[in-house]
């Protein structure tokens with residue numbers, strides 16, 4: 128479905144929702160880069176630490192010496208952490224191409240020009256696509272053995288059925304001997320988690336409300352941003368961190384591009400994002416159920432986060 132159709136469907140439902148994939152327009156990409164630098168957003172630092180201190184161990188598990196392979200990254204973003212792995216792979220003399228996939232053409236262009244400068248000899252085949260579309264076409268693009276990266280806890284943005292569907296589809300397109308390295312945010316003190324989505328500077332709020340700005344801009348709507356607030360919530364029992372946009376009064380919004388009006392009650396919420404937190408047993412069960420063999424977990428020093436390497440055997 129297109130942005131327009133998804134917005135029309137989500138705002139007509141009860142309860143209302145908007146897909147988190149639409150956070151990432153040019154402005155959303157910029158705000159997300161600011162989020163990654165926030166002290167409260169521990170996820171980036173944790174994964175950065177894992178790659179900075181354990182890249183050699185990851186590479187030795189991959190056993191890529193001498194064989195040509197494709198490093199494919201889903202939701203690559205600006206590649207801030209991936210570039211450490213790429214640097215180490217190049218230093219180790221690995222023979223590989225890099226295939227970053229992202230729904231945001233803007234961030235993909237930034238990533239491509241940055242990596243072309245940093246790694247002039249690296250072949251980069253960027254693909255502007257949605258995860259599931261990219262899964263369907265991946266084998267038309269690549270016949271080589273593959274290492275699939277899915278970093279930044281992006282898998283946590285899926286509900287359970289989509290997580291299972293993603294891992295099953297990934298397993299189906301891989302060949303025996305291929306690997307996937309997936310970043311999961313772990314359950315921890317709920318206050319630490321909540322702060323990551325509720326910074327005092329209001330950067331996460333701006334990221335969430337940018338969805339309404341995008342609807343104003345692209346679908347000629349008249350959302351008054353002052354009349355909505357950002358509301359994050361974490362349930363330690365389920366491990367679901369959820370973000371909402373809440374209407375601060377009863378109001379009607381006109382979306383010209385949809386030729387429709389939408390009524391919001393005072394206090395009514397639009398669900399915009401889920402960021403799931405995992406226990407290590409849940410992660411192992413996920414991979415086992417999709418037939419992957421877990422090779423190794425790579426933790427940061429605080430055990431806030433894990434990158435799990437799994438293999439199709």
Ligand SMILES: C[S@@+](CC[C@H](N)C(=O)[O-])C[C@H]1O[C@@H](n2cnc3c(N)ncnc32)[C@H](O)[C@@H]1O
Pocket residue numbers: 147148151159201202203204205206207208228229230231234256257258259277278279280281
């Ligand atoms: C949370 S950011 C993580 C970026 C990077 N992997 C990192 O760890 O810093 C998610 C990235 O995935 C992209 N993305 C979100 N939903 C997507 C979808 N459904 N299909 C493809 N890319 C998507 C976004 O544009 C964004 O660059």
